[in-house]
Amino acid sequence: MDLRFLTVAAKDIKILLRDRMAFAMLLGMPIMLIVILSFALKSQFEAGALELKLPTVDRDASASSDRLVQLLRETEGVTVDLKPVEAEQRLREQVRDGDYLAALVIPEGFAVSLDLPDGGELTLLVDPGETGSQGIVRSVVLGAVERLVSSEAPDPRGAAVSIDTQFTGASEDPDVYEQNVPGYAILAAFFMTMFVAGSILAERFLGTFRRLQAMPISRVAVFSGKLLAGFSVGVVQMTLLFAFGFAVFGLSLGDQPLGLIPVTIGVVAAATGLGVLIAGFARTDQQATAFGTLIVLTMAALGGSMVPRFIMPDTMQTIGLITPHAWAIEGYHDIIVRDQGLVDILPTFAVLLGFAVVFFTVGVARFRYQFAD
Amino acid sequence: MTLSKPKHVPVDPPATQAERATVDQRSIVQVQDLAKHYGPFQAVGGVTFDIREGEIFGLLGPNGAGKTTLISMLATLLAPTTGSASINGFDLVRDAKRVKECIGLVPQEIALYLQLSARDNLHFFGRMYGLRGELLSERISEALDIIALGPWASVPVGGYSGGMTRRANLAIGLLHKPRVLFLDEPTVGVDPQSRNHIFESIRKLNREDGVTILYTTHYMEEAQSLCDRVAVMDYGRLIALDTPRDLINRIGTGIIDLSLEQDGAPLIDRLSSLPTVERVESNDETLRVYTKDAQQALLPIMEIVNSLGMHATHLEILEPNLESVFLSLTGRSLRD
Secondary structure, three states: OOOHHHHHHHHHHHHHHOOHHHHHHHHHHHHHHHHHHHHHHHHHHOHHHHOEEEEEEEOOOOHHHHHHHHHHHHOOOEEEEEEOHHHHHHHHHHHHOOOOOEEEEEOOOHHHHOOOOOOEEEEEEEOHHHHHHHHHHHHHHHHHHHHHHHHHOOOHHHOOEEEEEEEOOOOOOOOHHHHHHHHHHHHHHHHHHHHHHHHHHHHHHHOHHHHHHOOOOOHHHHHHHHHHHHHHHHHHHHHHHHHHHHHHHOOOOOOOHHHHHHHHHHHHHHHHHHHHHHHHHOOOHHHHHHHHHHHHHHHHHHHOOOOOHHHOOHHHHHHHOOOHHHHHHHHHHHHHOOOOOHHHHHHHHHHHHHHHHHHHHHHHHHOOOOOOO | OOOOOOOOOOOOOHHHHHHHHHHOOOEEEEEEEEEEEEOOEEEEEEEEEEEEOOOEEEEEOOOOOOHHHHHHHHOOOOOOOEEEEEEOOEEOOOOHHHHHHHEEEEOOOOOOOOOOEHHHHHHHHHHHOOOOHHHHHHHHHHHHHHHOOHHHHHOEHHHOOHHHHHHHHHHHHHOOOOOEEEEEOOOOOOOHHHHHHHHHHHHHHHHHHOOEEEEEEOOHHHHHHHOOEEEEEEOOEEEEEEOHHHHHHHHOOEEEEEEEOOOOOOHHHHHHOOOOEEEEEEEOOEEEEEEOOHHHHHHHHHHHHHHOOOOEEEEEEEOOOHHHHHHHHHOOOOOO
16 A cells, blocks of 8 residues: 555645644634624523423422422522423423423422431433523522522521432433534534645646656545545544533533544545535636635535524425535534434434545546646 | 748658667667647647657757647656657556656646745655655755755745745756656746756756756757757657757858848848848848858848848847757747
């Protein structure tokens, strides 16, 4: 095997590292978009937190539990809908499906437990897709409990109440960070297509392809090196952006974070393939930038990178599936929102590789090594 | 302008060159009826020649003559439409990889990565030639010595002057010490100082390392001063091949350009009848007179002009050189 493709890749990465504008585009731009748009849209994604509907099952049916429900109802912005005991299972499903942000279960013996040294326990059912709102709901419940304990127990030390937070399973919809971090990371990965296309076209314009062609190295090795450079940069870029989301916004990486690897490989492969496709059609670097920007932004808009697909009309959601972005975002949400794993993600991985193969094949078929060949 | 039909001087038949080669040096490049067509357009039309080992062989012709297409075929970049060629005994088409191993190409364009320094470019292309480790480091140092970039070797090429960039462009072709080096117009857009430096580098390579060089140019001074033999190309064909001296002696003519106040047409027949005049071209008030000896022809020409009551406003004598060889062969200037 001709390992000189590694030298080609190293050279391309070295050239990219010297291009500060490219760096700003590949990392600075998505970080800026994630931060600004996450803060701007946070209230839209968490609209339920300000008008909290808190369905409650009261298994204790005691004066204390009645008082707790009353105190919750007195909390500003909170509406308590008391549900019958037999509706608890249905309530868990509704929380899981995103119908409610959270629900409260007051267990049997709650009033008695207030007098015990270990105190009582409440169960809070939470949608795992709304991790950003979880703390607010806990604060609301704890506030009501404190008021209850201080009014009923002569010795507050013996009246501690803990909250058992139970996640109800997968939520269908992501929160603002789960939407924006993958969304804009994918958008940025596809902006890398301009780097791939520009790098290929530059070789042709500079005449370095011609020079390489007169050397004892195959075109396959040269192309492989260039693709490897784009692919490596893309993988590093995606990794850094997810690490940023994790470190700064506490982005969940799901129960099986290894599942992120095939999705990332698929996304970056599709983006690299799109770079070859653009290089195959563009005649100049300027054309590559113009085509690239148009294609990348259109795909991002349709595919849900900028606007979540779950708020789009059904028709738009279906149209979005013609983009690798839609598949990639769904893939990431399967891992980080729905706690799926490696095996579950394989069909999405296959679709993304399919995009990569189609883009690459059409691009190579169109590409002319030299203008005057 | 009235142009007389170009004179085509027969190129030395390959047999004659082969005979010389066996006496002096072996032929390292052999080209037989090599042609490249793009549809009906004939970029190179069936050229035959060979280049001896250790020779600096010039390919002289105006822009568009087919020089770059010919060099591209010899460097395995373009497949010939017809004909064949071999370099160092390897066939261009069948043994392309072996050919690539023994040639170096310095293309006309600056084929360098502008964000990288000359040293980084040399390292990259050296690796592409399969060089590595200490050998690669040695070759990079040697190449940098030849092109004398000095402290600029570690600065990105994008910051170089035109001449420095050309020198760096040249260095890439030397890295693997090729048997045959193709230099395609290596001095285009270069200042005189850098041009001289490039000439010196080429001579040194040829003299000390025995590198055979195929040098294309449309500057006749370069071909005349640098090359052992020169092939003159026009419209895709070789129209002459010999040493610069022999070409000038055989074909070169003294040319007198004469500008008149009046239409020069009445002078053509009288001047053409002079024994020292070969032919006359007329373009309204300007006459171009091709002579066997310009100094000798000047006086009779002026006598005829005066006798017809005409007045010369400008007179210029071109001594025989490769420019006048080309003019004589094609009726056009190398820079047309």
